[in-house]
Amino acid sequence: MSVEAITRLFTRSNGEFVFARWGRPIAPIVFGVEDQTIATVKGAVEAVVTLAGHKMAETDPELGANMMWFFLRDWSELLETPDLDRLIPDLAPLVGRLQAADANQYRIFRFEPDGAIKACFVFIRMDEIMSDIPADVLTLGQAVQSILLWSDEAFLGSSIMIAGEDGPVLRPDIADVVRAAYDPVLPSATQSETHALRLQARITASQGPLQ
Structure with a gap:
């Protein structure tokens, strides 16, 4: 997931970035x-x-x-x-x-x-x-x-679930964000958009090097 996409997940309809876990x-x-x-x-x-x-x-x-x-x-x-x-x-x-x-x-x-x-x-x-x-x-x-405190517009027009072999499952990109958001090194709450960069870096690191 791109930094821009992660930023949108926590940017409210009033334009304010708010992250909390x-x-x-x-x-x-x-x-x-x-x-x-x-x-x-x-x-x-x-x-x-x-x-x-x-x-x-x-x-x-x-x-x-x-x-x-x-x-x-x-x-x-x-x-x-x-x-x-x-x-x-x-x-x-x-x-x-x-x-x-x-x-x-x-x-x-x-x-x-x-x-x-x-x-x-x-x-x-x-x-x-x-x-x-x-x-x-x-x-x-x-x-x-x-x-998490997602944006009030985070999932408008899109589903949080996708079809899996045994039925609907959580979207992998959203699962990645949830895992990254609870990294103990990260703050529990912030209004700084740079937090999206830190989340994206942890998601990339968890996926390992490209083959």
Whole structure:
């Protein structure tokens, strides 16, 4: 992947470059689905965390759970979730915007003082489009989009998955970026575009010399 392509993955629609990765072990919790789907979600998170070389935990000592997944049929269900408005300020206006946009997914991040990701809320409205996606594909895609603070335009018009021999798999170029992003030598958060150069250098080094 070129430096320009990597830069676009972390350049927001307002033109600002923002990179952040998780600074603490990820402790997921899932609401609104049966136990089988909960296992699928946690399996997807574990697969992406393993790809990144990061860590998972049963609980977060400060938050209890720091990656919260909500599956719902209508955005109004969020307003009925006990204490969610205490975790997400301005919840009612947010629900109104999601309804107006007819959105089927949304993610909210919280950050450490140094800018690293502290928590992530993943909201999935199971409309016809989402319901047609196999659970393992849906959850893997959402887990990838939650492992880094990607641009809000990173995957517009393109899929994060491609066809594999046994079904859809994560795009290799995106997998390369995730692995490089968690290099312990790199900062957990930065707004410097030169970070794309450092990511690209690590991707190139990991692929070895050309044959």
